[in-house]
Amino acid sequence: FLQMINLISSGVLPPRKRFPDAIIVGVKKSGTRALLEFLRINPLIKAPGPEVHFFDKNFNKGLEWYREQMPETRIGEVTIEKSPAYFHSKMAPERIKSLNPNTKIIIVVRDPVTRAISDYTQSSSKRKRVGLMPSFETMAVGDCANWLRANCTTKTRGVNAGWGAIRIGVYHKHMKRWLDHFPSQNIHIVDGEKLISNPADEISATEKFLGLSPVAKPENFGVDPIKKFPCLKNDDGKLHCLGKTKGRHHPDVEPSVMRALKEFYGPENKKFYQLVNHWFDW
Numbered sequence: 001f002l003q004m005i006n007l008i009s010s011g012v013l014p015p016r017k018r019f020p021d022a023i024i025v026g027v028k029k030s031g032t033r034a035l036l037e038f039l040r041i042n043p044l045i046k047a048p049g050p051e052v053h054f055f056d057k058n059f060n061k062g063l064e065w066y067r068e069q070m071p072e073t074r075i076g077e078v079t080i081e082k083s084p085a086y087f088h089s090k091m092a093p094e095r096i097k098s099l100n101p102n103t104k105i106i107i108v109v110r111d112p113v114t115r116a117i118s119d120y121t122q123s124s125s126k127r128k129r130v131g132l133m134p135s136f137e138t139m140a141v142g143d144c145a146n147w148l149r150a151n152c153t154t155k156t157r158g159v160n161a162g163w164g165a166i167r168i169g170v171y172h173k174h175m176k177r178w179l180d181h182f183p184s185q186n187i188h189i190v191d192g193e194k195l196i197s198n199p200a201d202e203i204s205a206t207e208k209f210l211g212l213s214p215v216a217k218p219e220n221f222g223v224d225p226i227k228k229f230p231c232l233k234n235d236d237g238k239l240h241c242l243g244k245t246k247g248r249h250h251p252d253v254e255p256s257v258m259r260a261l262k263e264f265y266g267p268e269n270k271k272f273y274q275l276v277n278h279w280f281d282w
């Protein structure tokens with residue numbers, strides 16, 4: 001037994017694949033990739049490269065398949081996975097809880113209007129090959145009833161609230177499910193706007209939430225001279241920025257549609273602030 005204790009404390013036990021200690025569950029298009037890449041500054045944080053999508057799409061593949069997707073870790077290292085569609089998945093909170101009720105949940109949020117435009121920009125860039133999507137304005141407030149998977153038959157306060165890009169941003173509805181399954185001290189909210197303006201602070205706060213001593217410092221970051229988003233900076237000063245699918249150019253949206261969205265989200269955002277006991281300035 002003592003020999004085993006010695007092996008553990010000296011880190012000699014062979015590394016093995018473990019279920020995640022923490023999961024970045026969302027929100028899609030709020031900076032989830034940046035968060036994960038920046039957390040990797042901490043050598044104790046290990047994560048699989050691609051999104052695993054176990055608790056939504058791949059659940060029938062079974063728990064052993066899930067574990068197999070994880071990196072090998074030693075005692076004391078923290079395994080994280082990120083699949084941003086978990087946030088708005090009806091089943092994910094319950095399934096994660098039944099695997100491990102102590103799982104730490106991380107959620108990046110940003111202004112849901114910006115998030116919706118980012119989501120639209122991603123969908124329309126993917127759909128270029130199958131025909132251009134209607135404009136953002138049509139999708140958000142117009143007649144988008146015929147468009148794939150957009151339910152625009154009824155409007156809420158003038159907005160197509162059934163369109164996925166809008167629906168995901170009604171954060172309090174999804175958040176409620178997470179709070180029904182996990183204690184609030186196991187849920188950490190990352191401010192997606194601050195992750196852009198002051199990444200070191202947001203990363204340090206997340207490292208602390210994970211029970212680690214913060215490693216991230218302002219000097220680990222530089223700013224992409226073209227996209228203006230933060231990038232990781234090497235010891236030699238070289239910048240490593242996220243790929244070309246992050247920090248895309250967004251369309252200019254008509255001011256009247258921006259106003260309609262702001263009004264639509266106003267009361268929804270307030271419900272979210274109350275739920276998480278944190279005020280944002282969206």
Ligand code: A3P
Pocket residue numbers: 027028029030031032033034084117118119121195196229230231242245246247248249
């Ligand atoms: P856009 O590409 O629409 O600007 P996610 O990783 O969750 O899909 O989020 C993508 C969004 O993260 C990007 O959307 C961008 O606005 C934001 N983001 C935050 N930090 C970033 C960074 N350091 N580099 C690039 N994009 C970043």
